[in-house]
Amino acid sequence: MDTLSLTFAALADPTRRAILSRLAMGPANVTELALPFSISQPAISKHLKILERAGLVGRSREAQARPCAIQGAPLKEVADWTAAYRQHWDASFERLDSYLQDIQRKEAPRAKRK
Numbered sequence: 850m851d852t853l854s855l856t857f858a859a860l861a862d863p864t865r866r867a868i869l870s871r872l873a874m875g876p877a878n879v880t881e882l883a884l885p886f887s888i889s890q891p892a893i894s895k896h897l898k899i900l901e902r903a904g905l906v907g908r909s910r911e912a913q914a915r916p917c918a919i920q921g922a923p924l925k926e927v928a929d930w931t932a933a934y935r936q937h938w939d940a941s942f943e944r945l946d947s948y949l950q951d952i953q954r955k956e957a958p959r960a961k962r963k
Contacts, residue, residue: 852926858899864888868896869900906920
């Protein structure tokens with residue numbers, strides 16, 4: 850599977866997105882990451898493995914601890930991929946805005962007559 854597909858698959862789960870949000874504040878171990886969830890530490894570890902496989906999370910070794918930290922490269926790849934579509938979205942919104950302004954201009958004289 851290509852890296853972009855792995856990243857999107859990892860980001861598809863809300864628990865994994867919440868883990869990434871927490872890691873955006875700084876490194877944490879599995880125990881710390883599991884605190885806000887009503888799932889077990891082994892379940893958090895499984896989510897972390899998926900995030901690691903996608904390259905979104907890395908683990909280091911500090912004595913007995915294995916803190917996790919967010920890795921930004923796959924997120925940049927997603928941002929770059931979606932940037933190509935942003936031009937399309939912006940153009941679509943500009944056309945919609947223009948259309949709505951035309952409707953308002955056409956409706957204004959009718960509203961004054963009533």
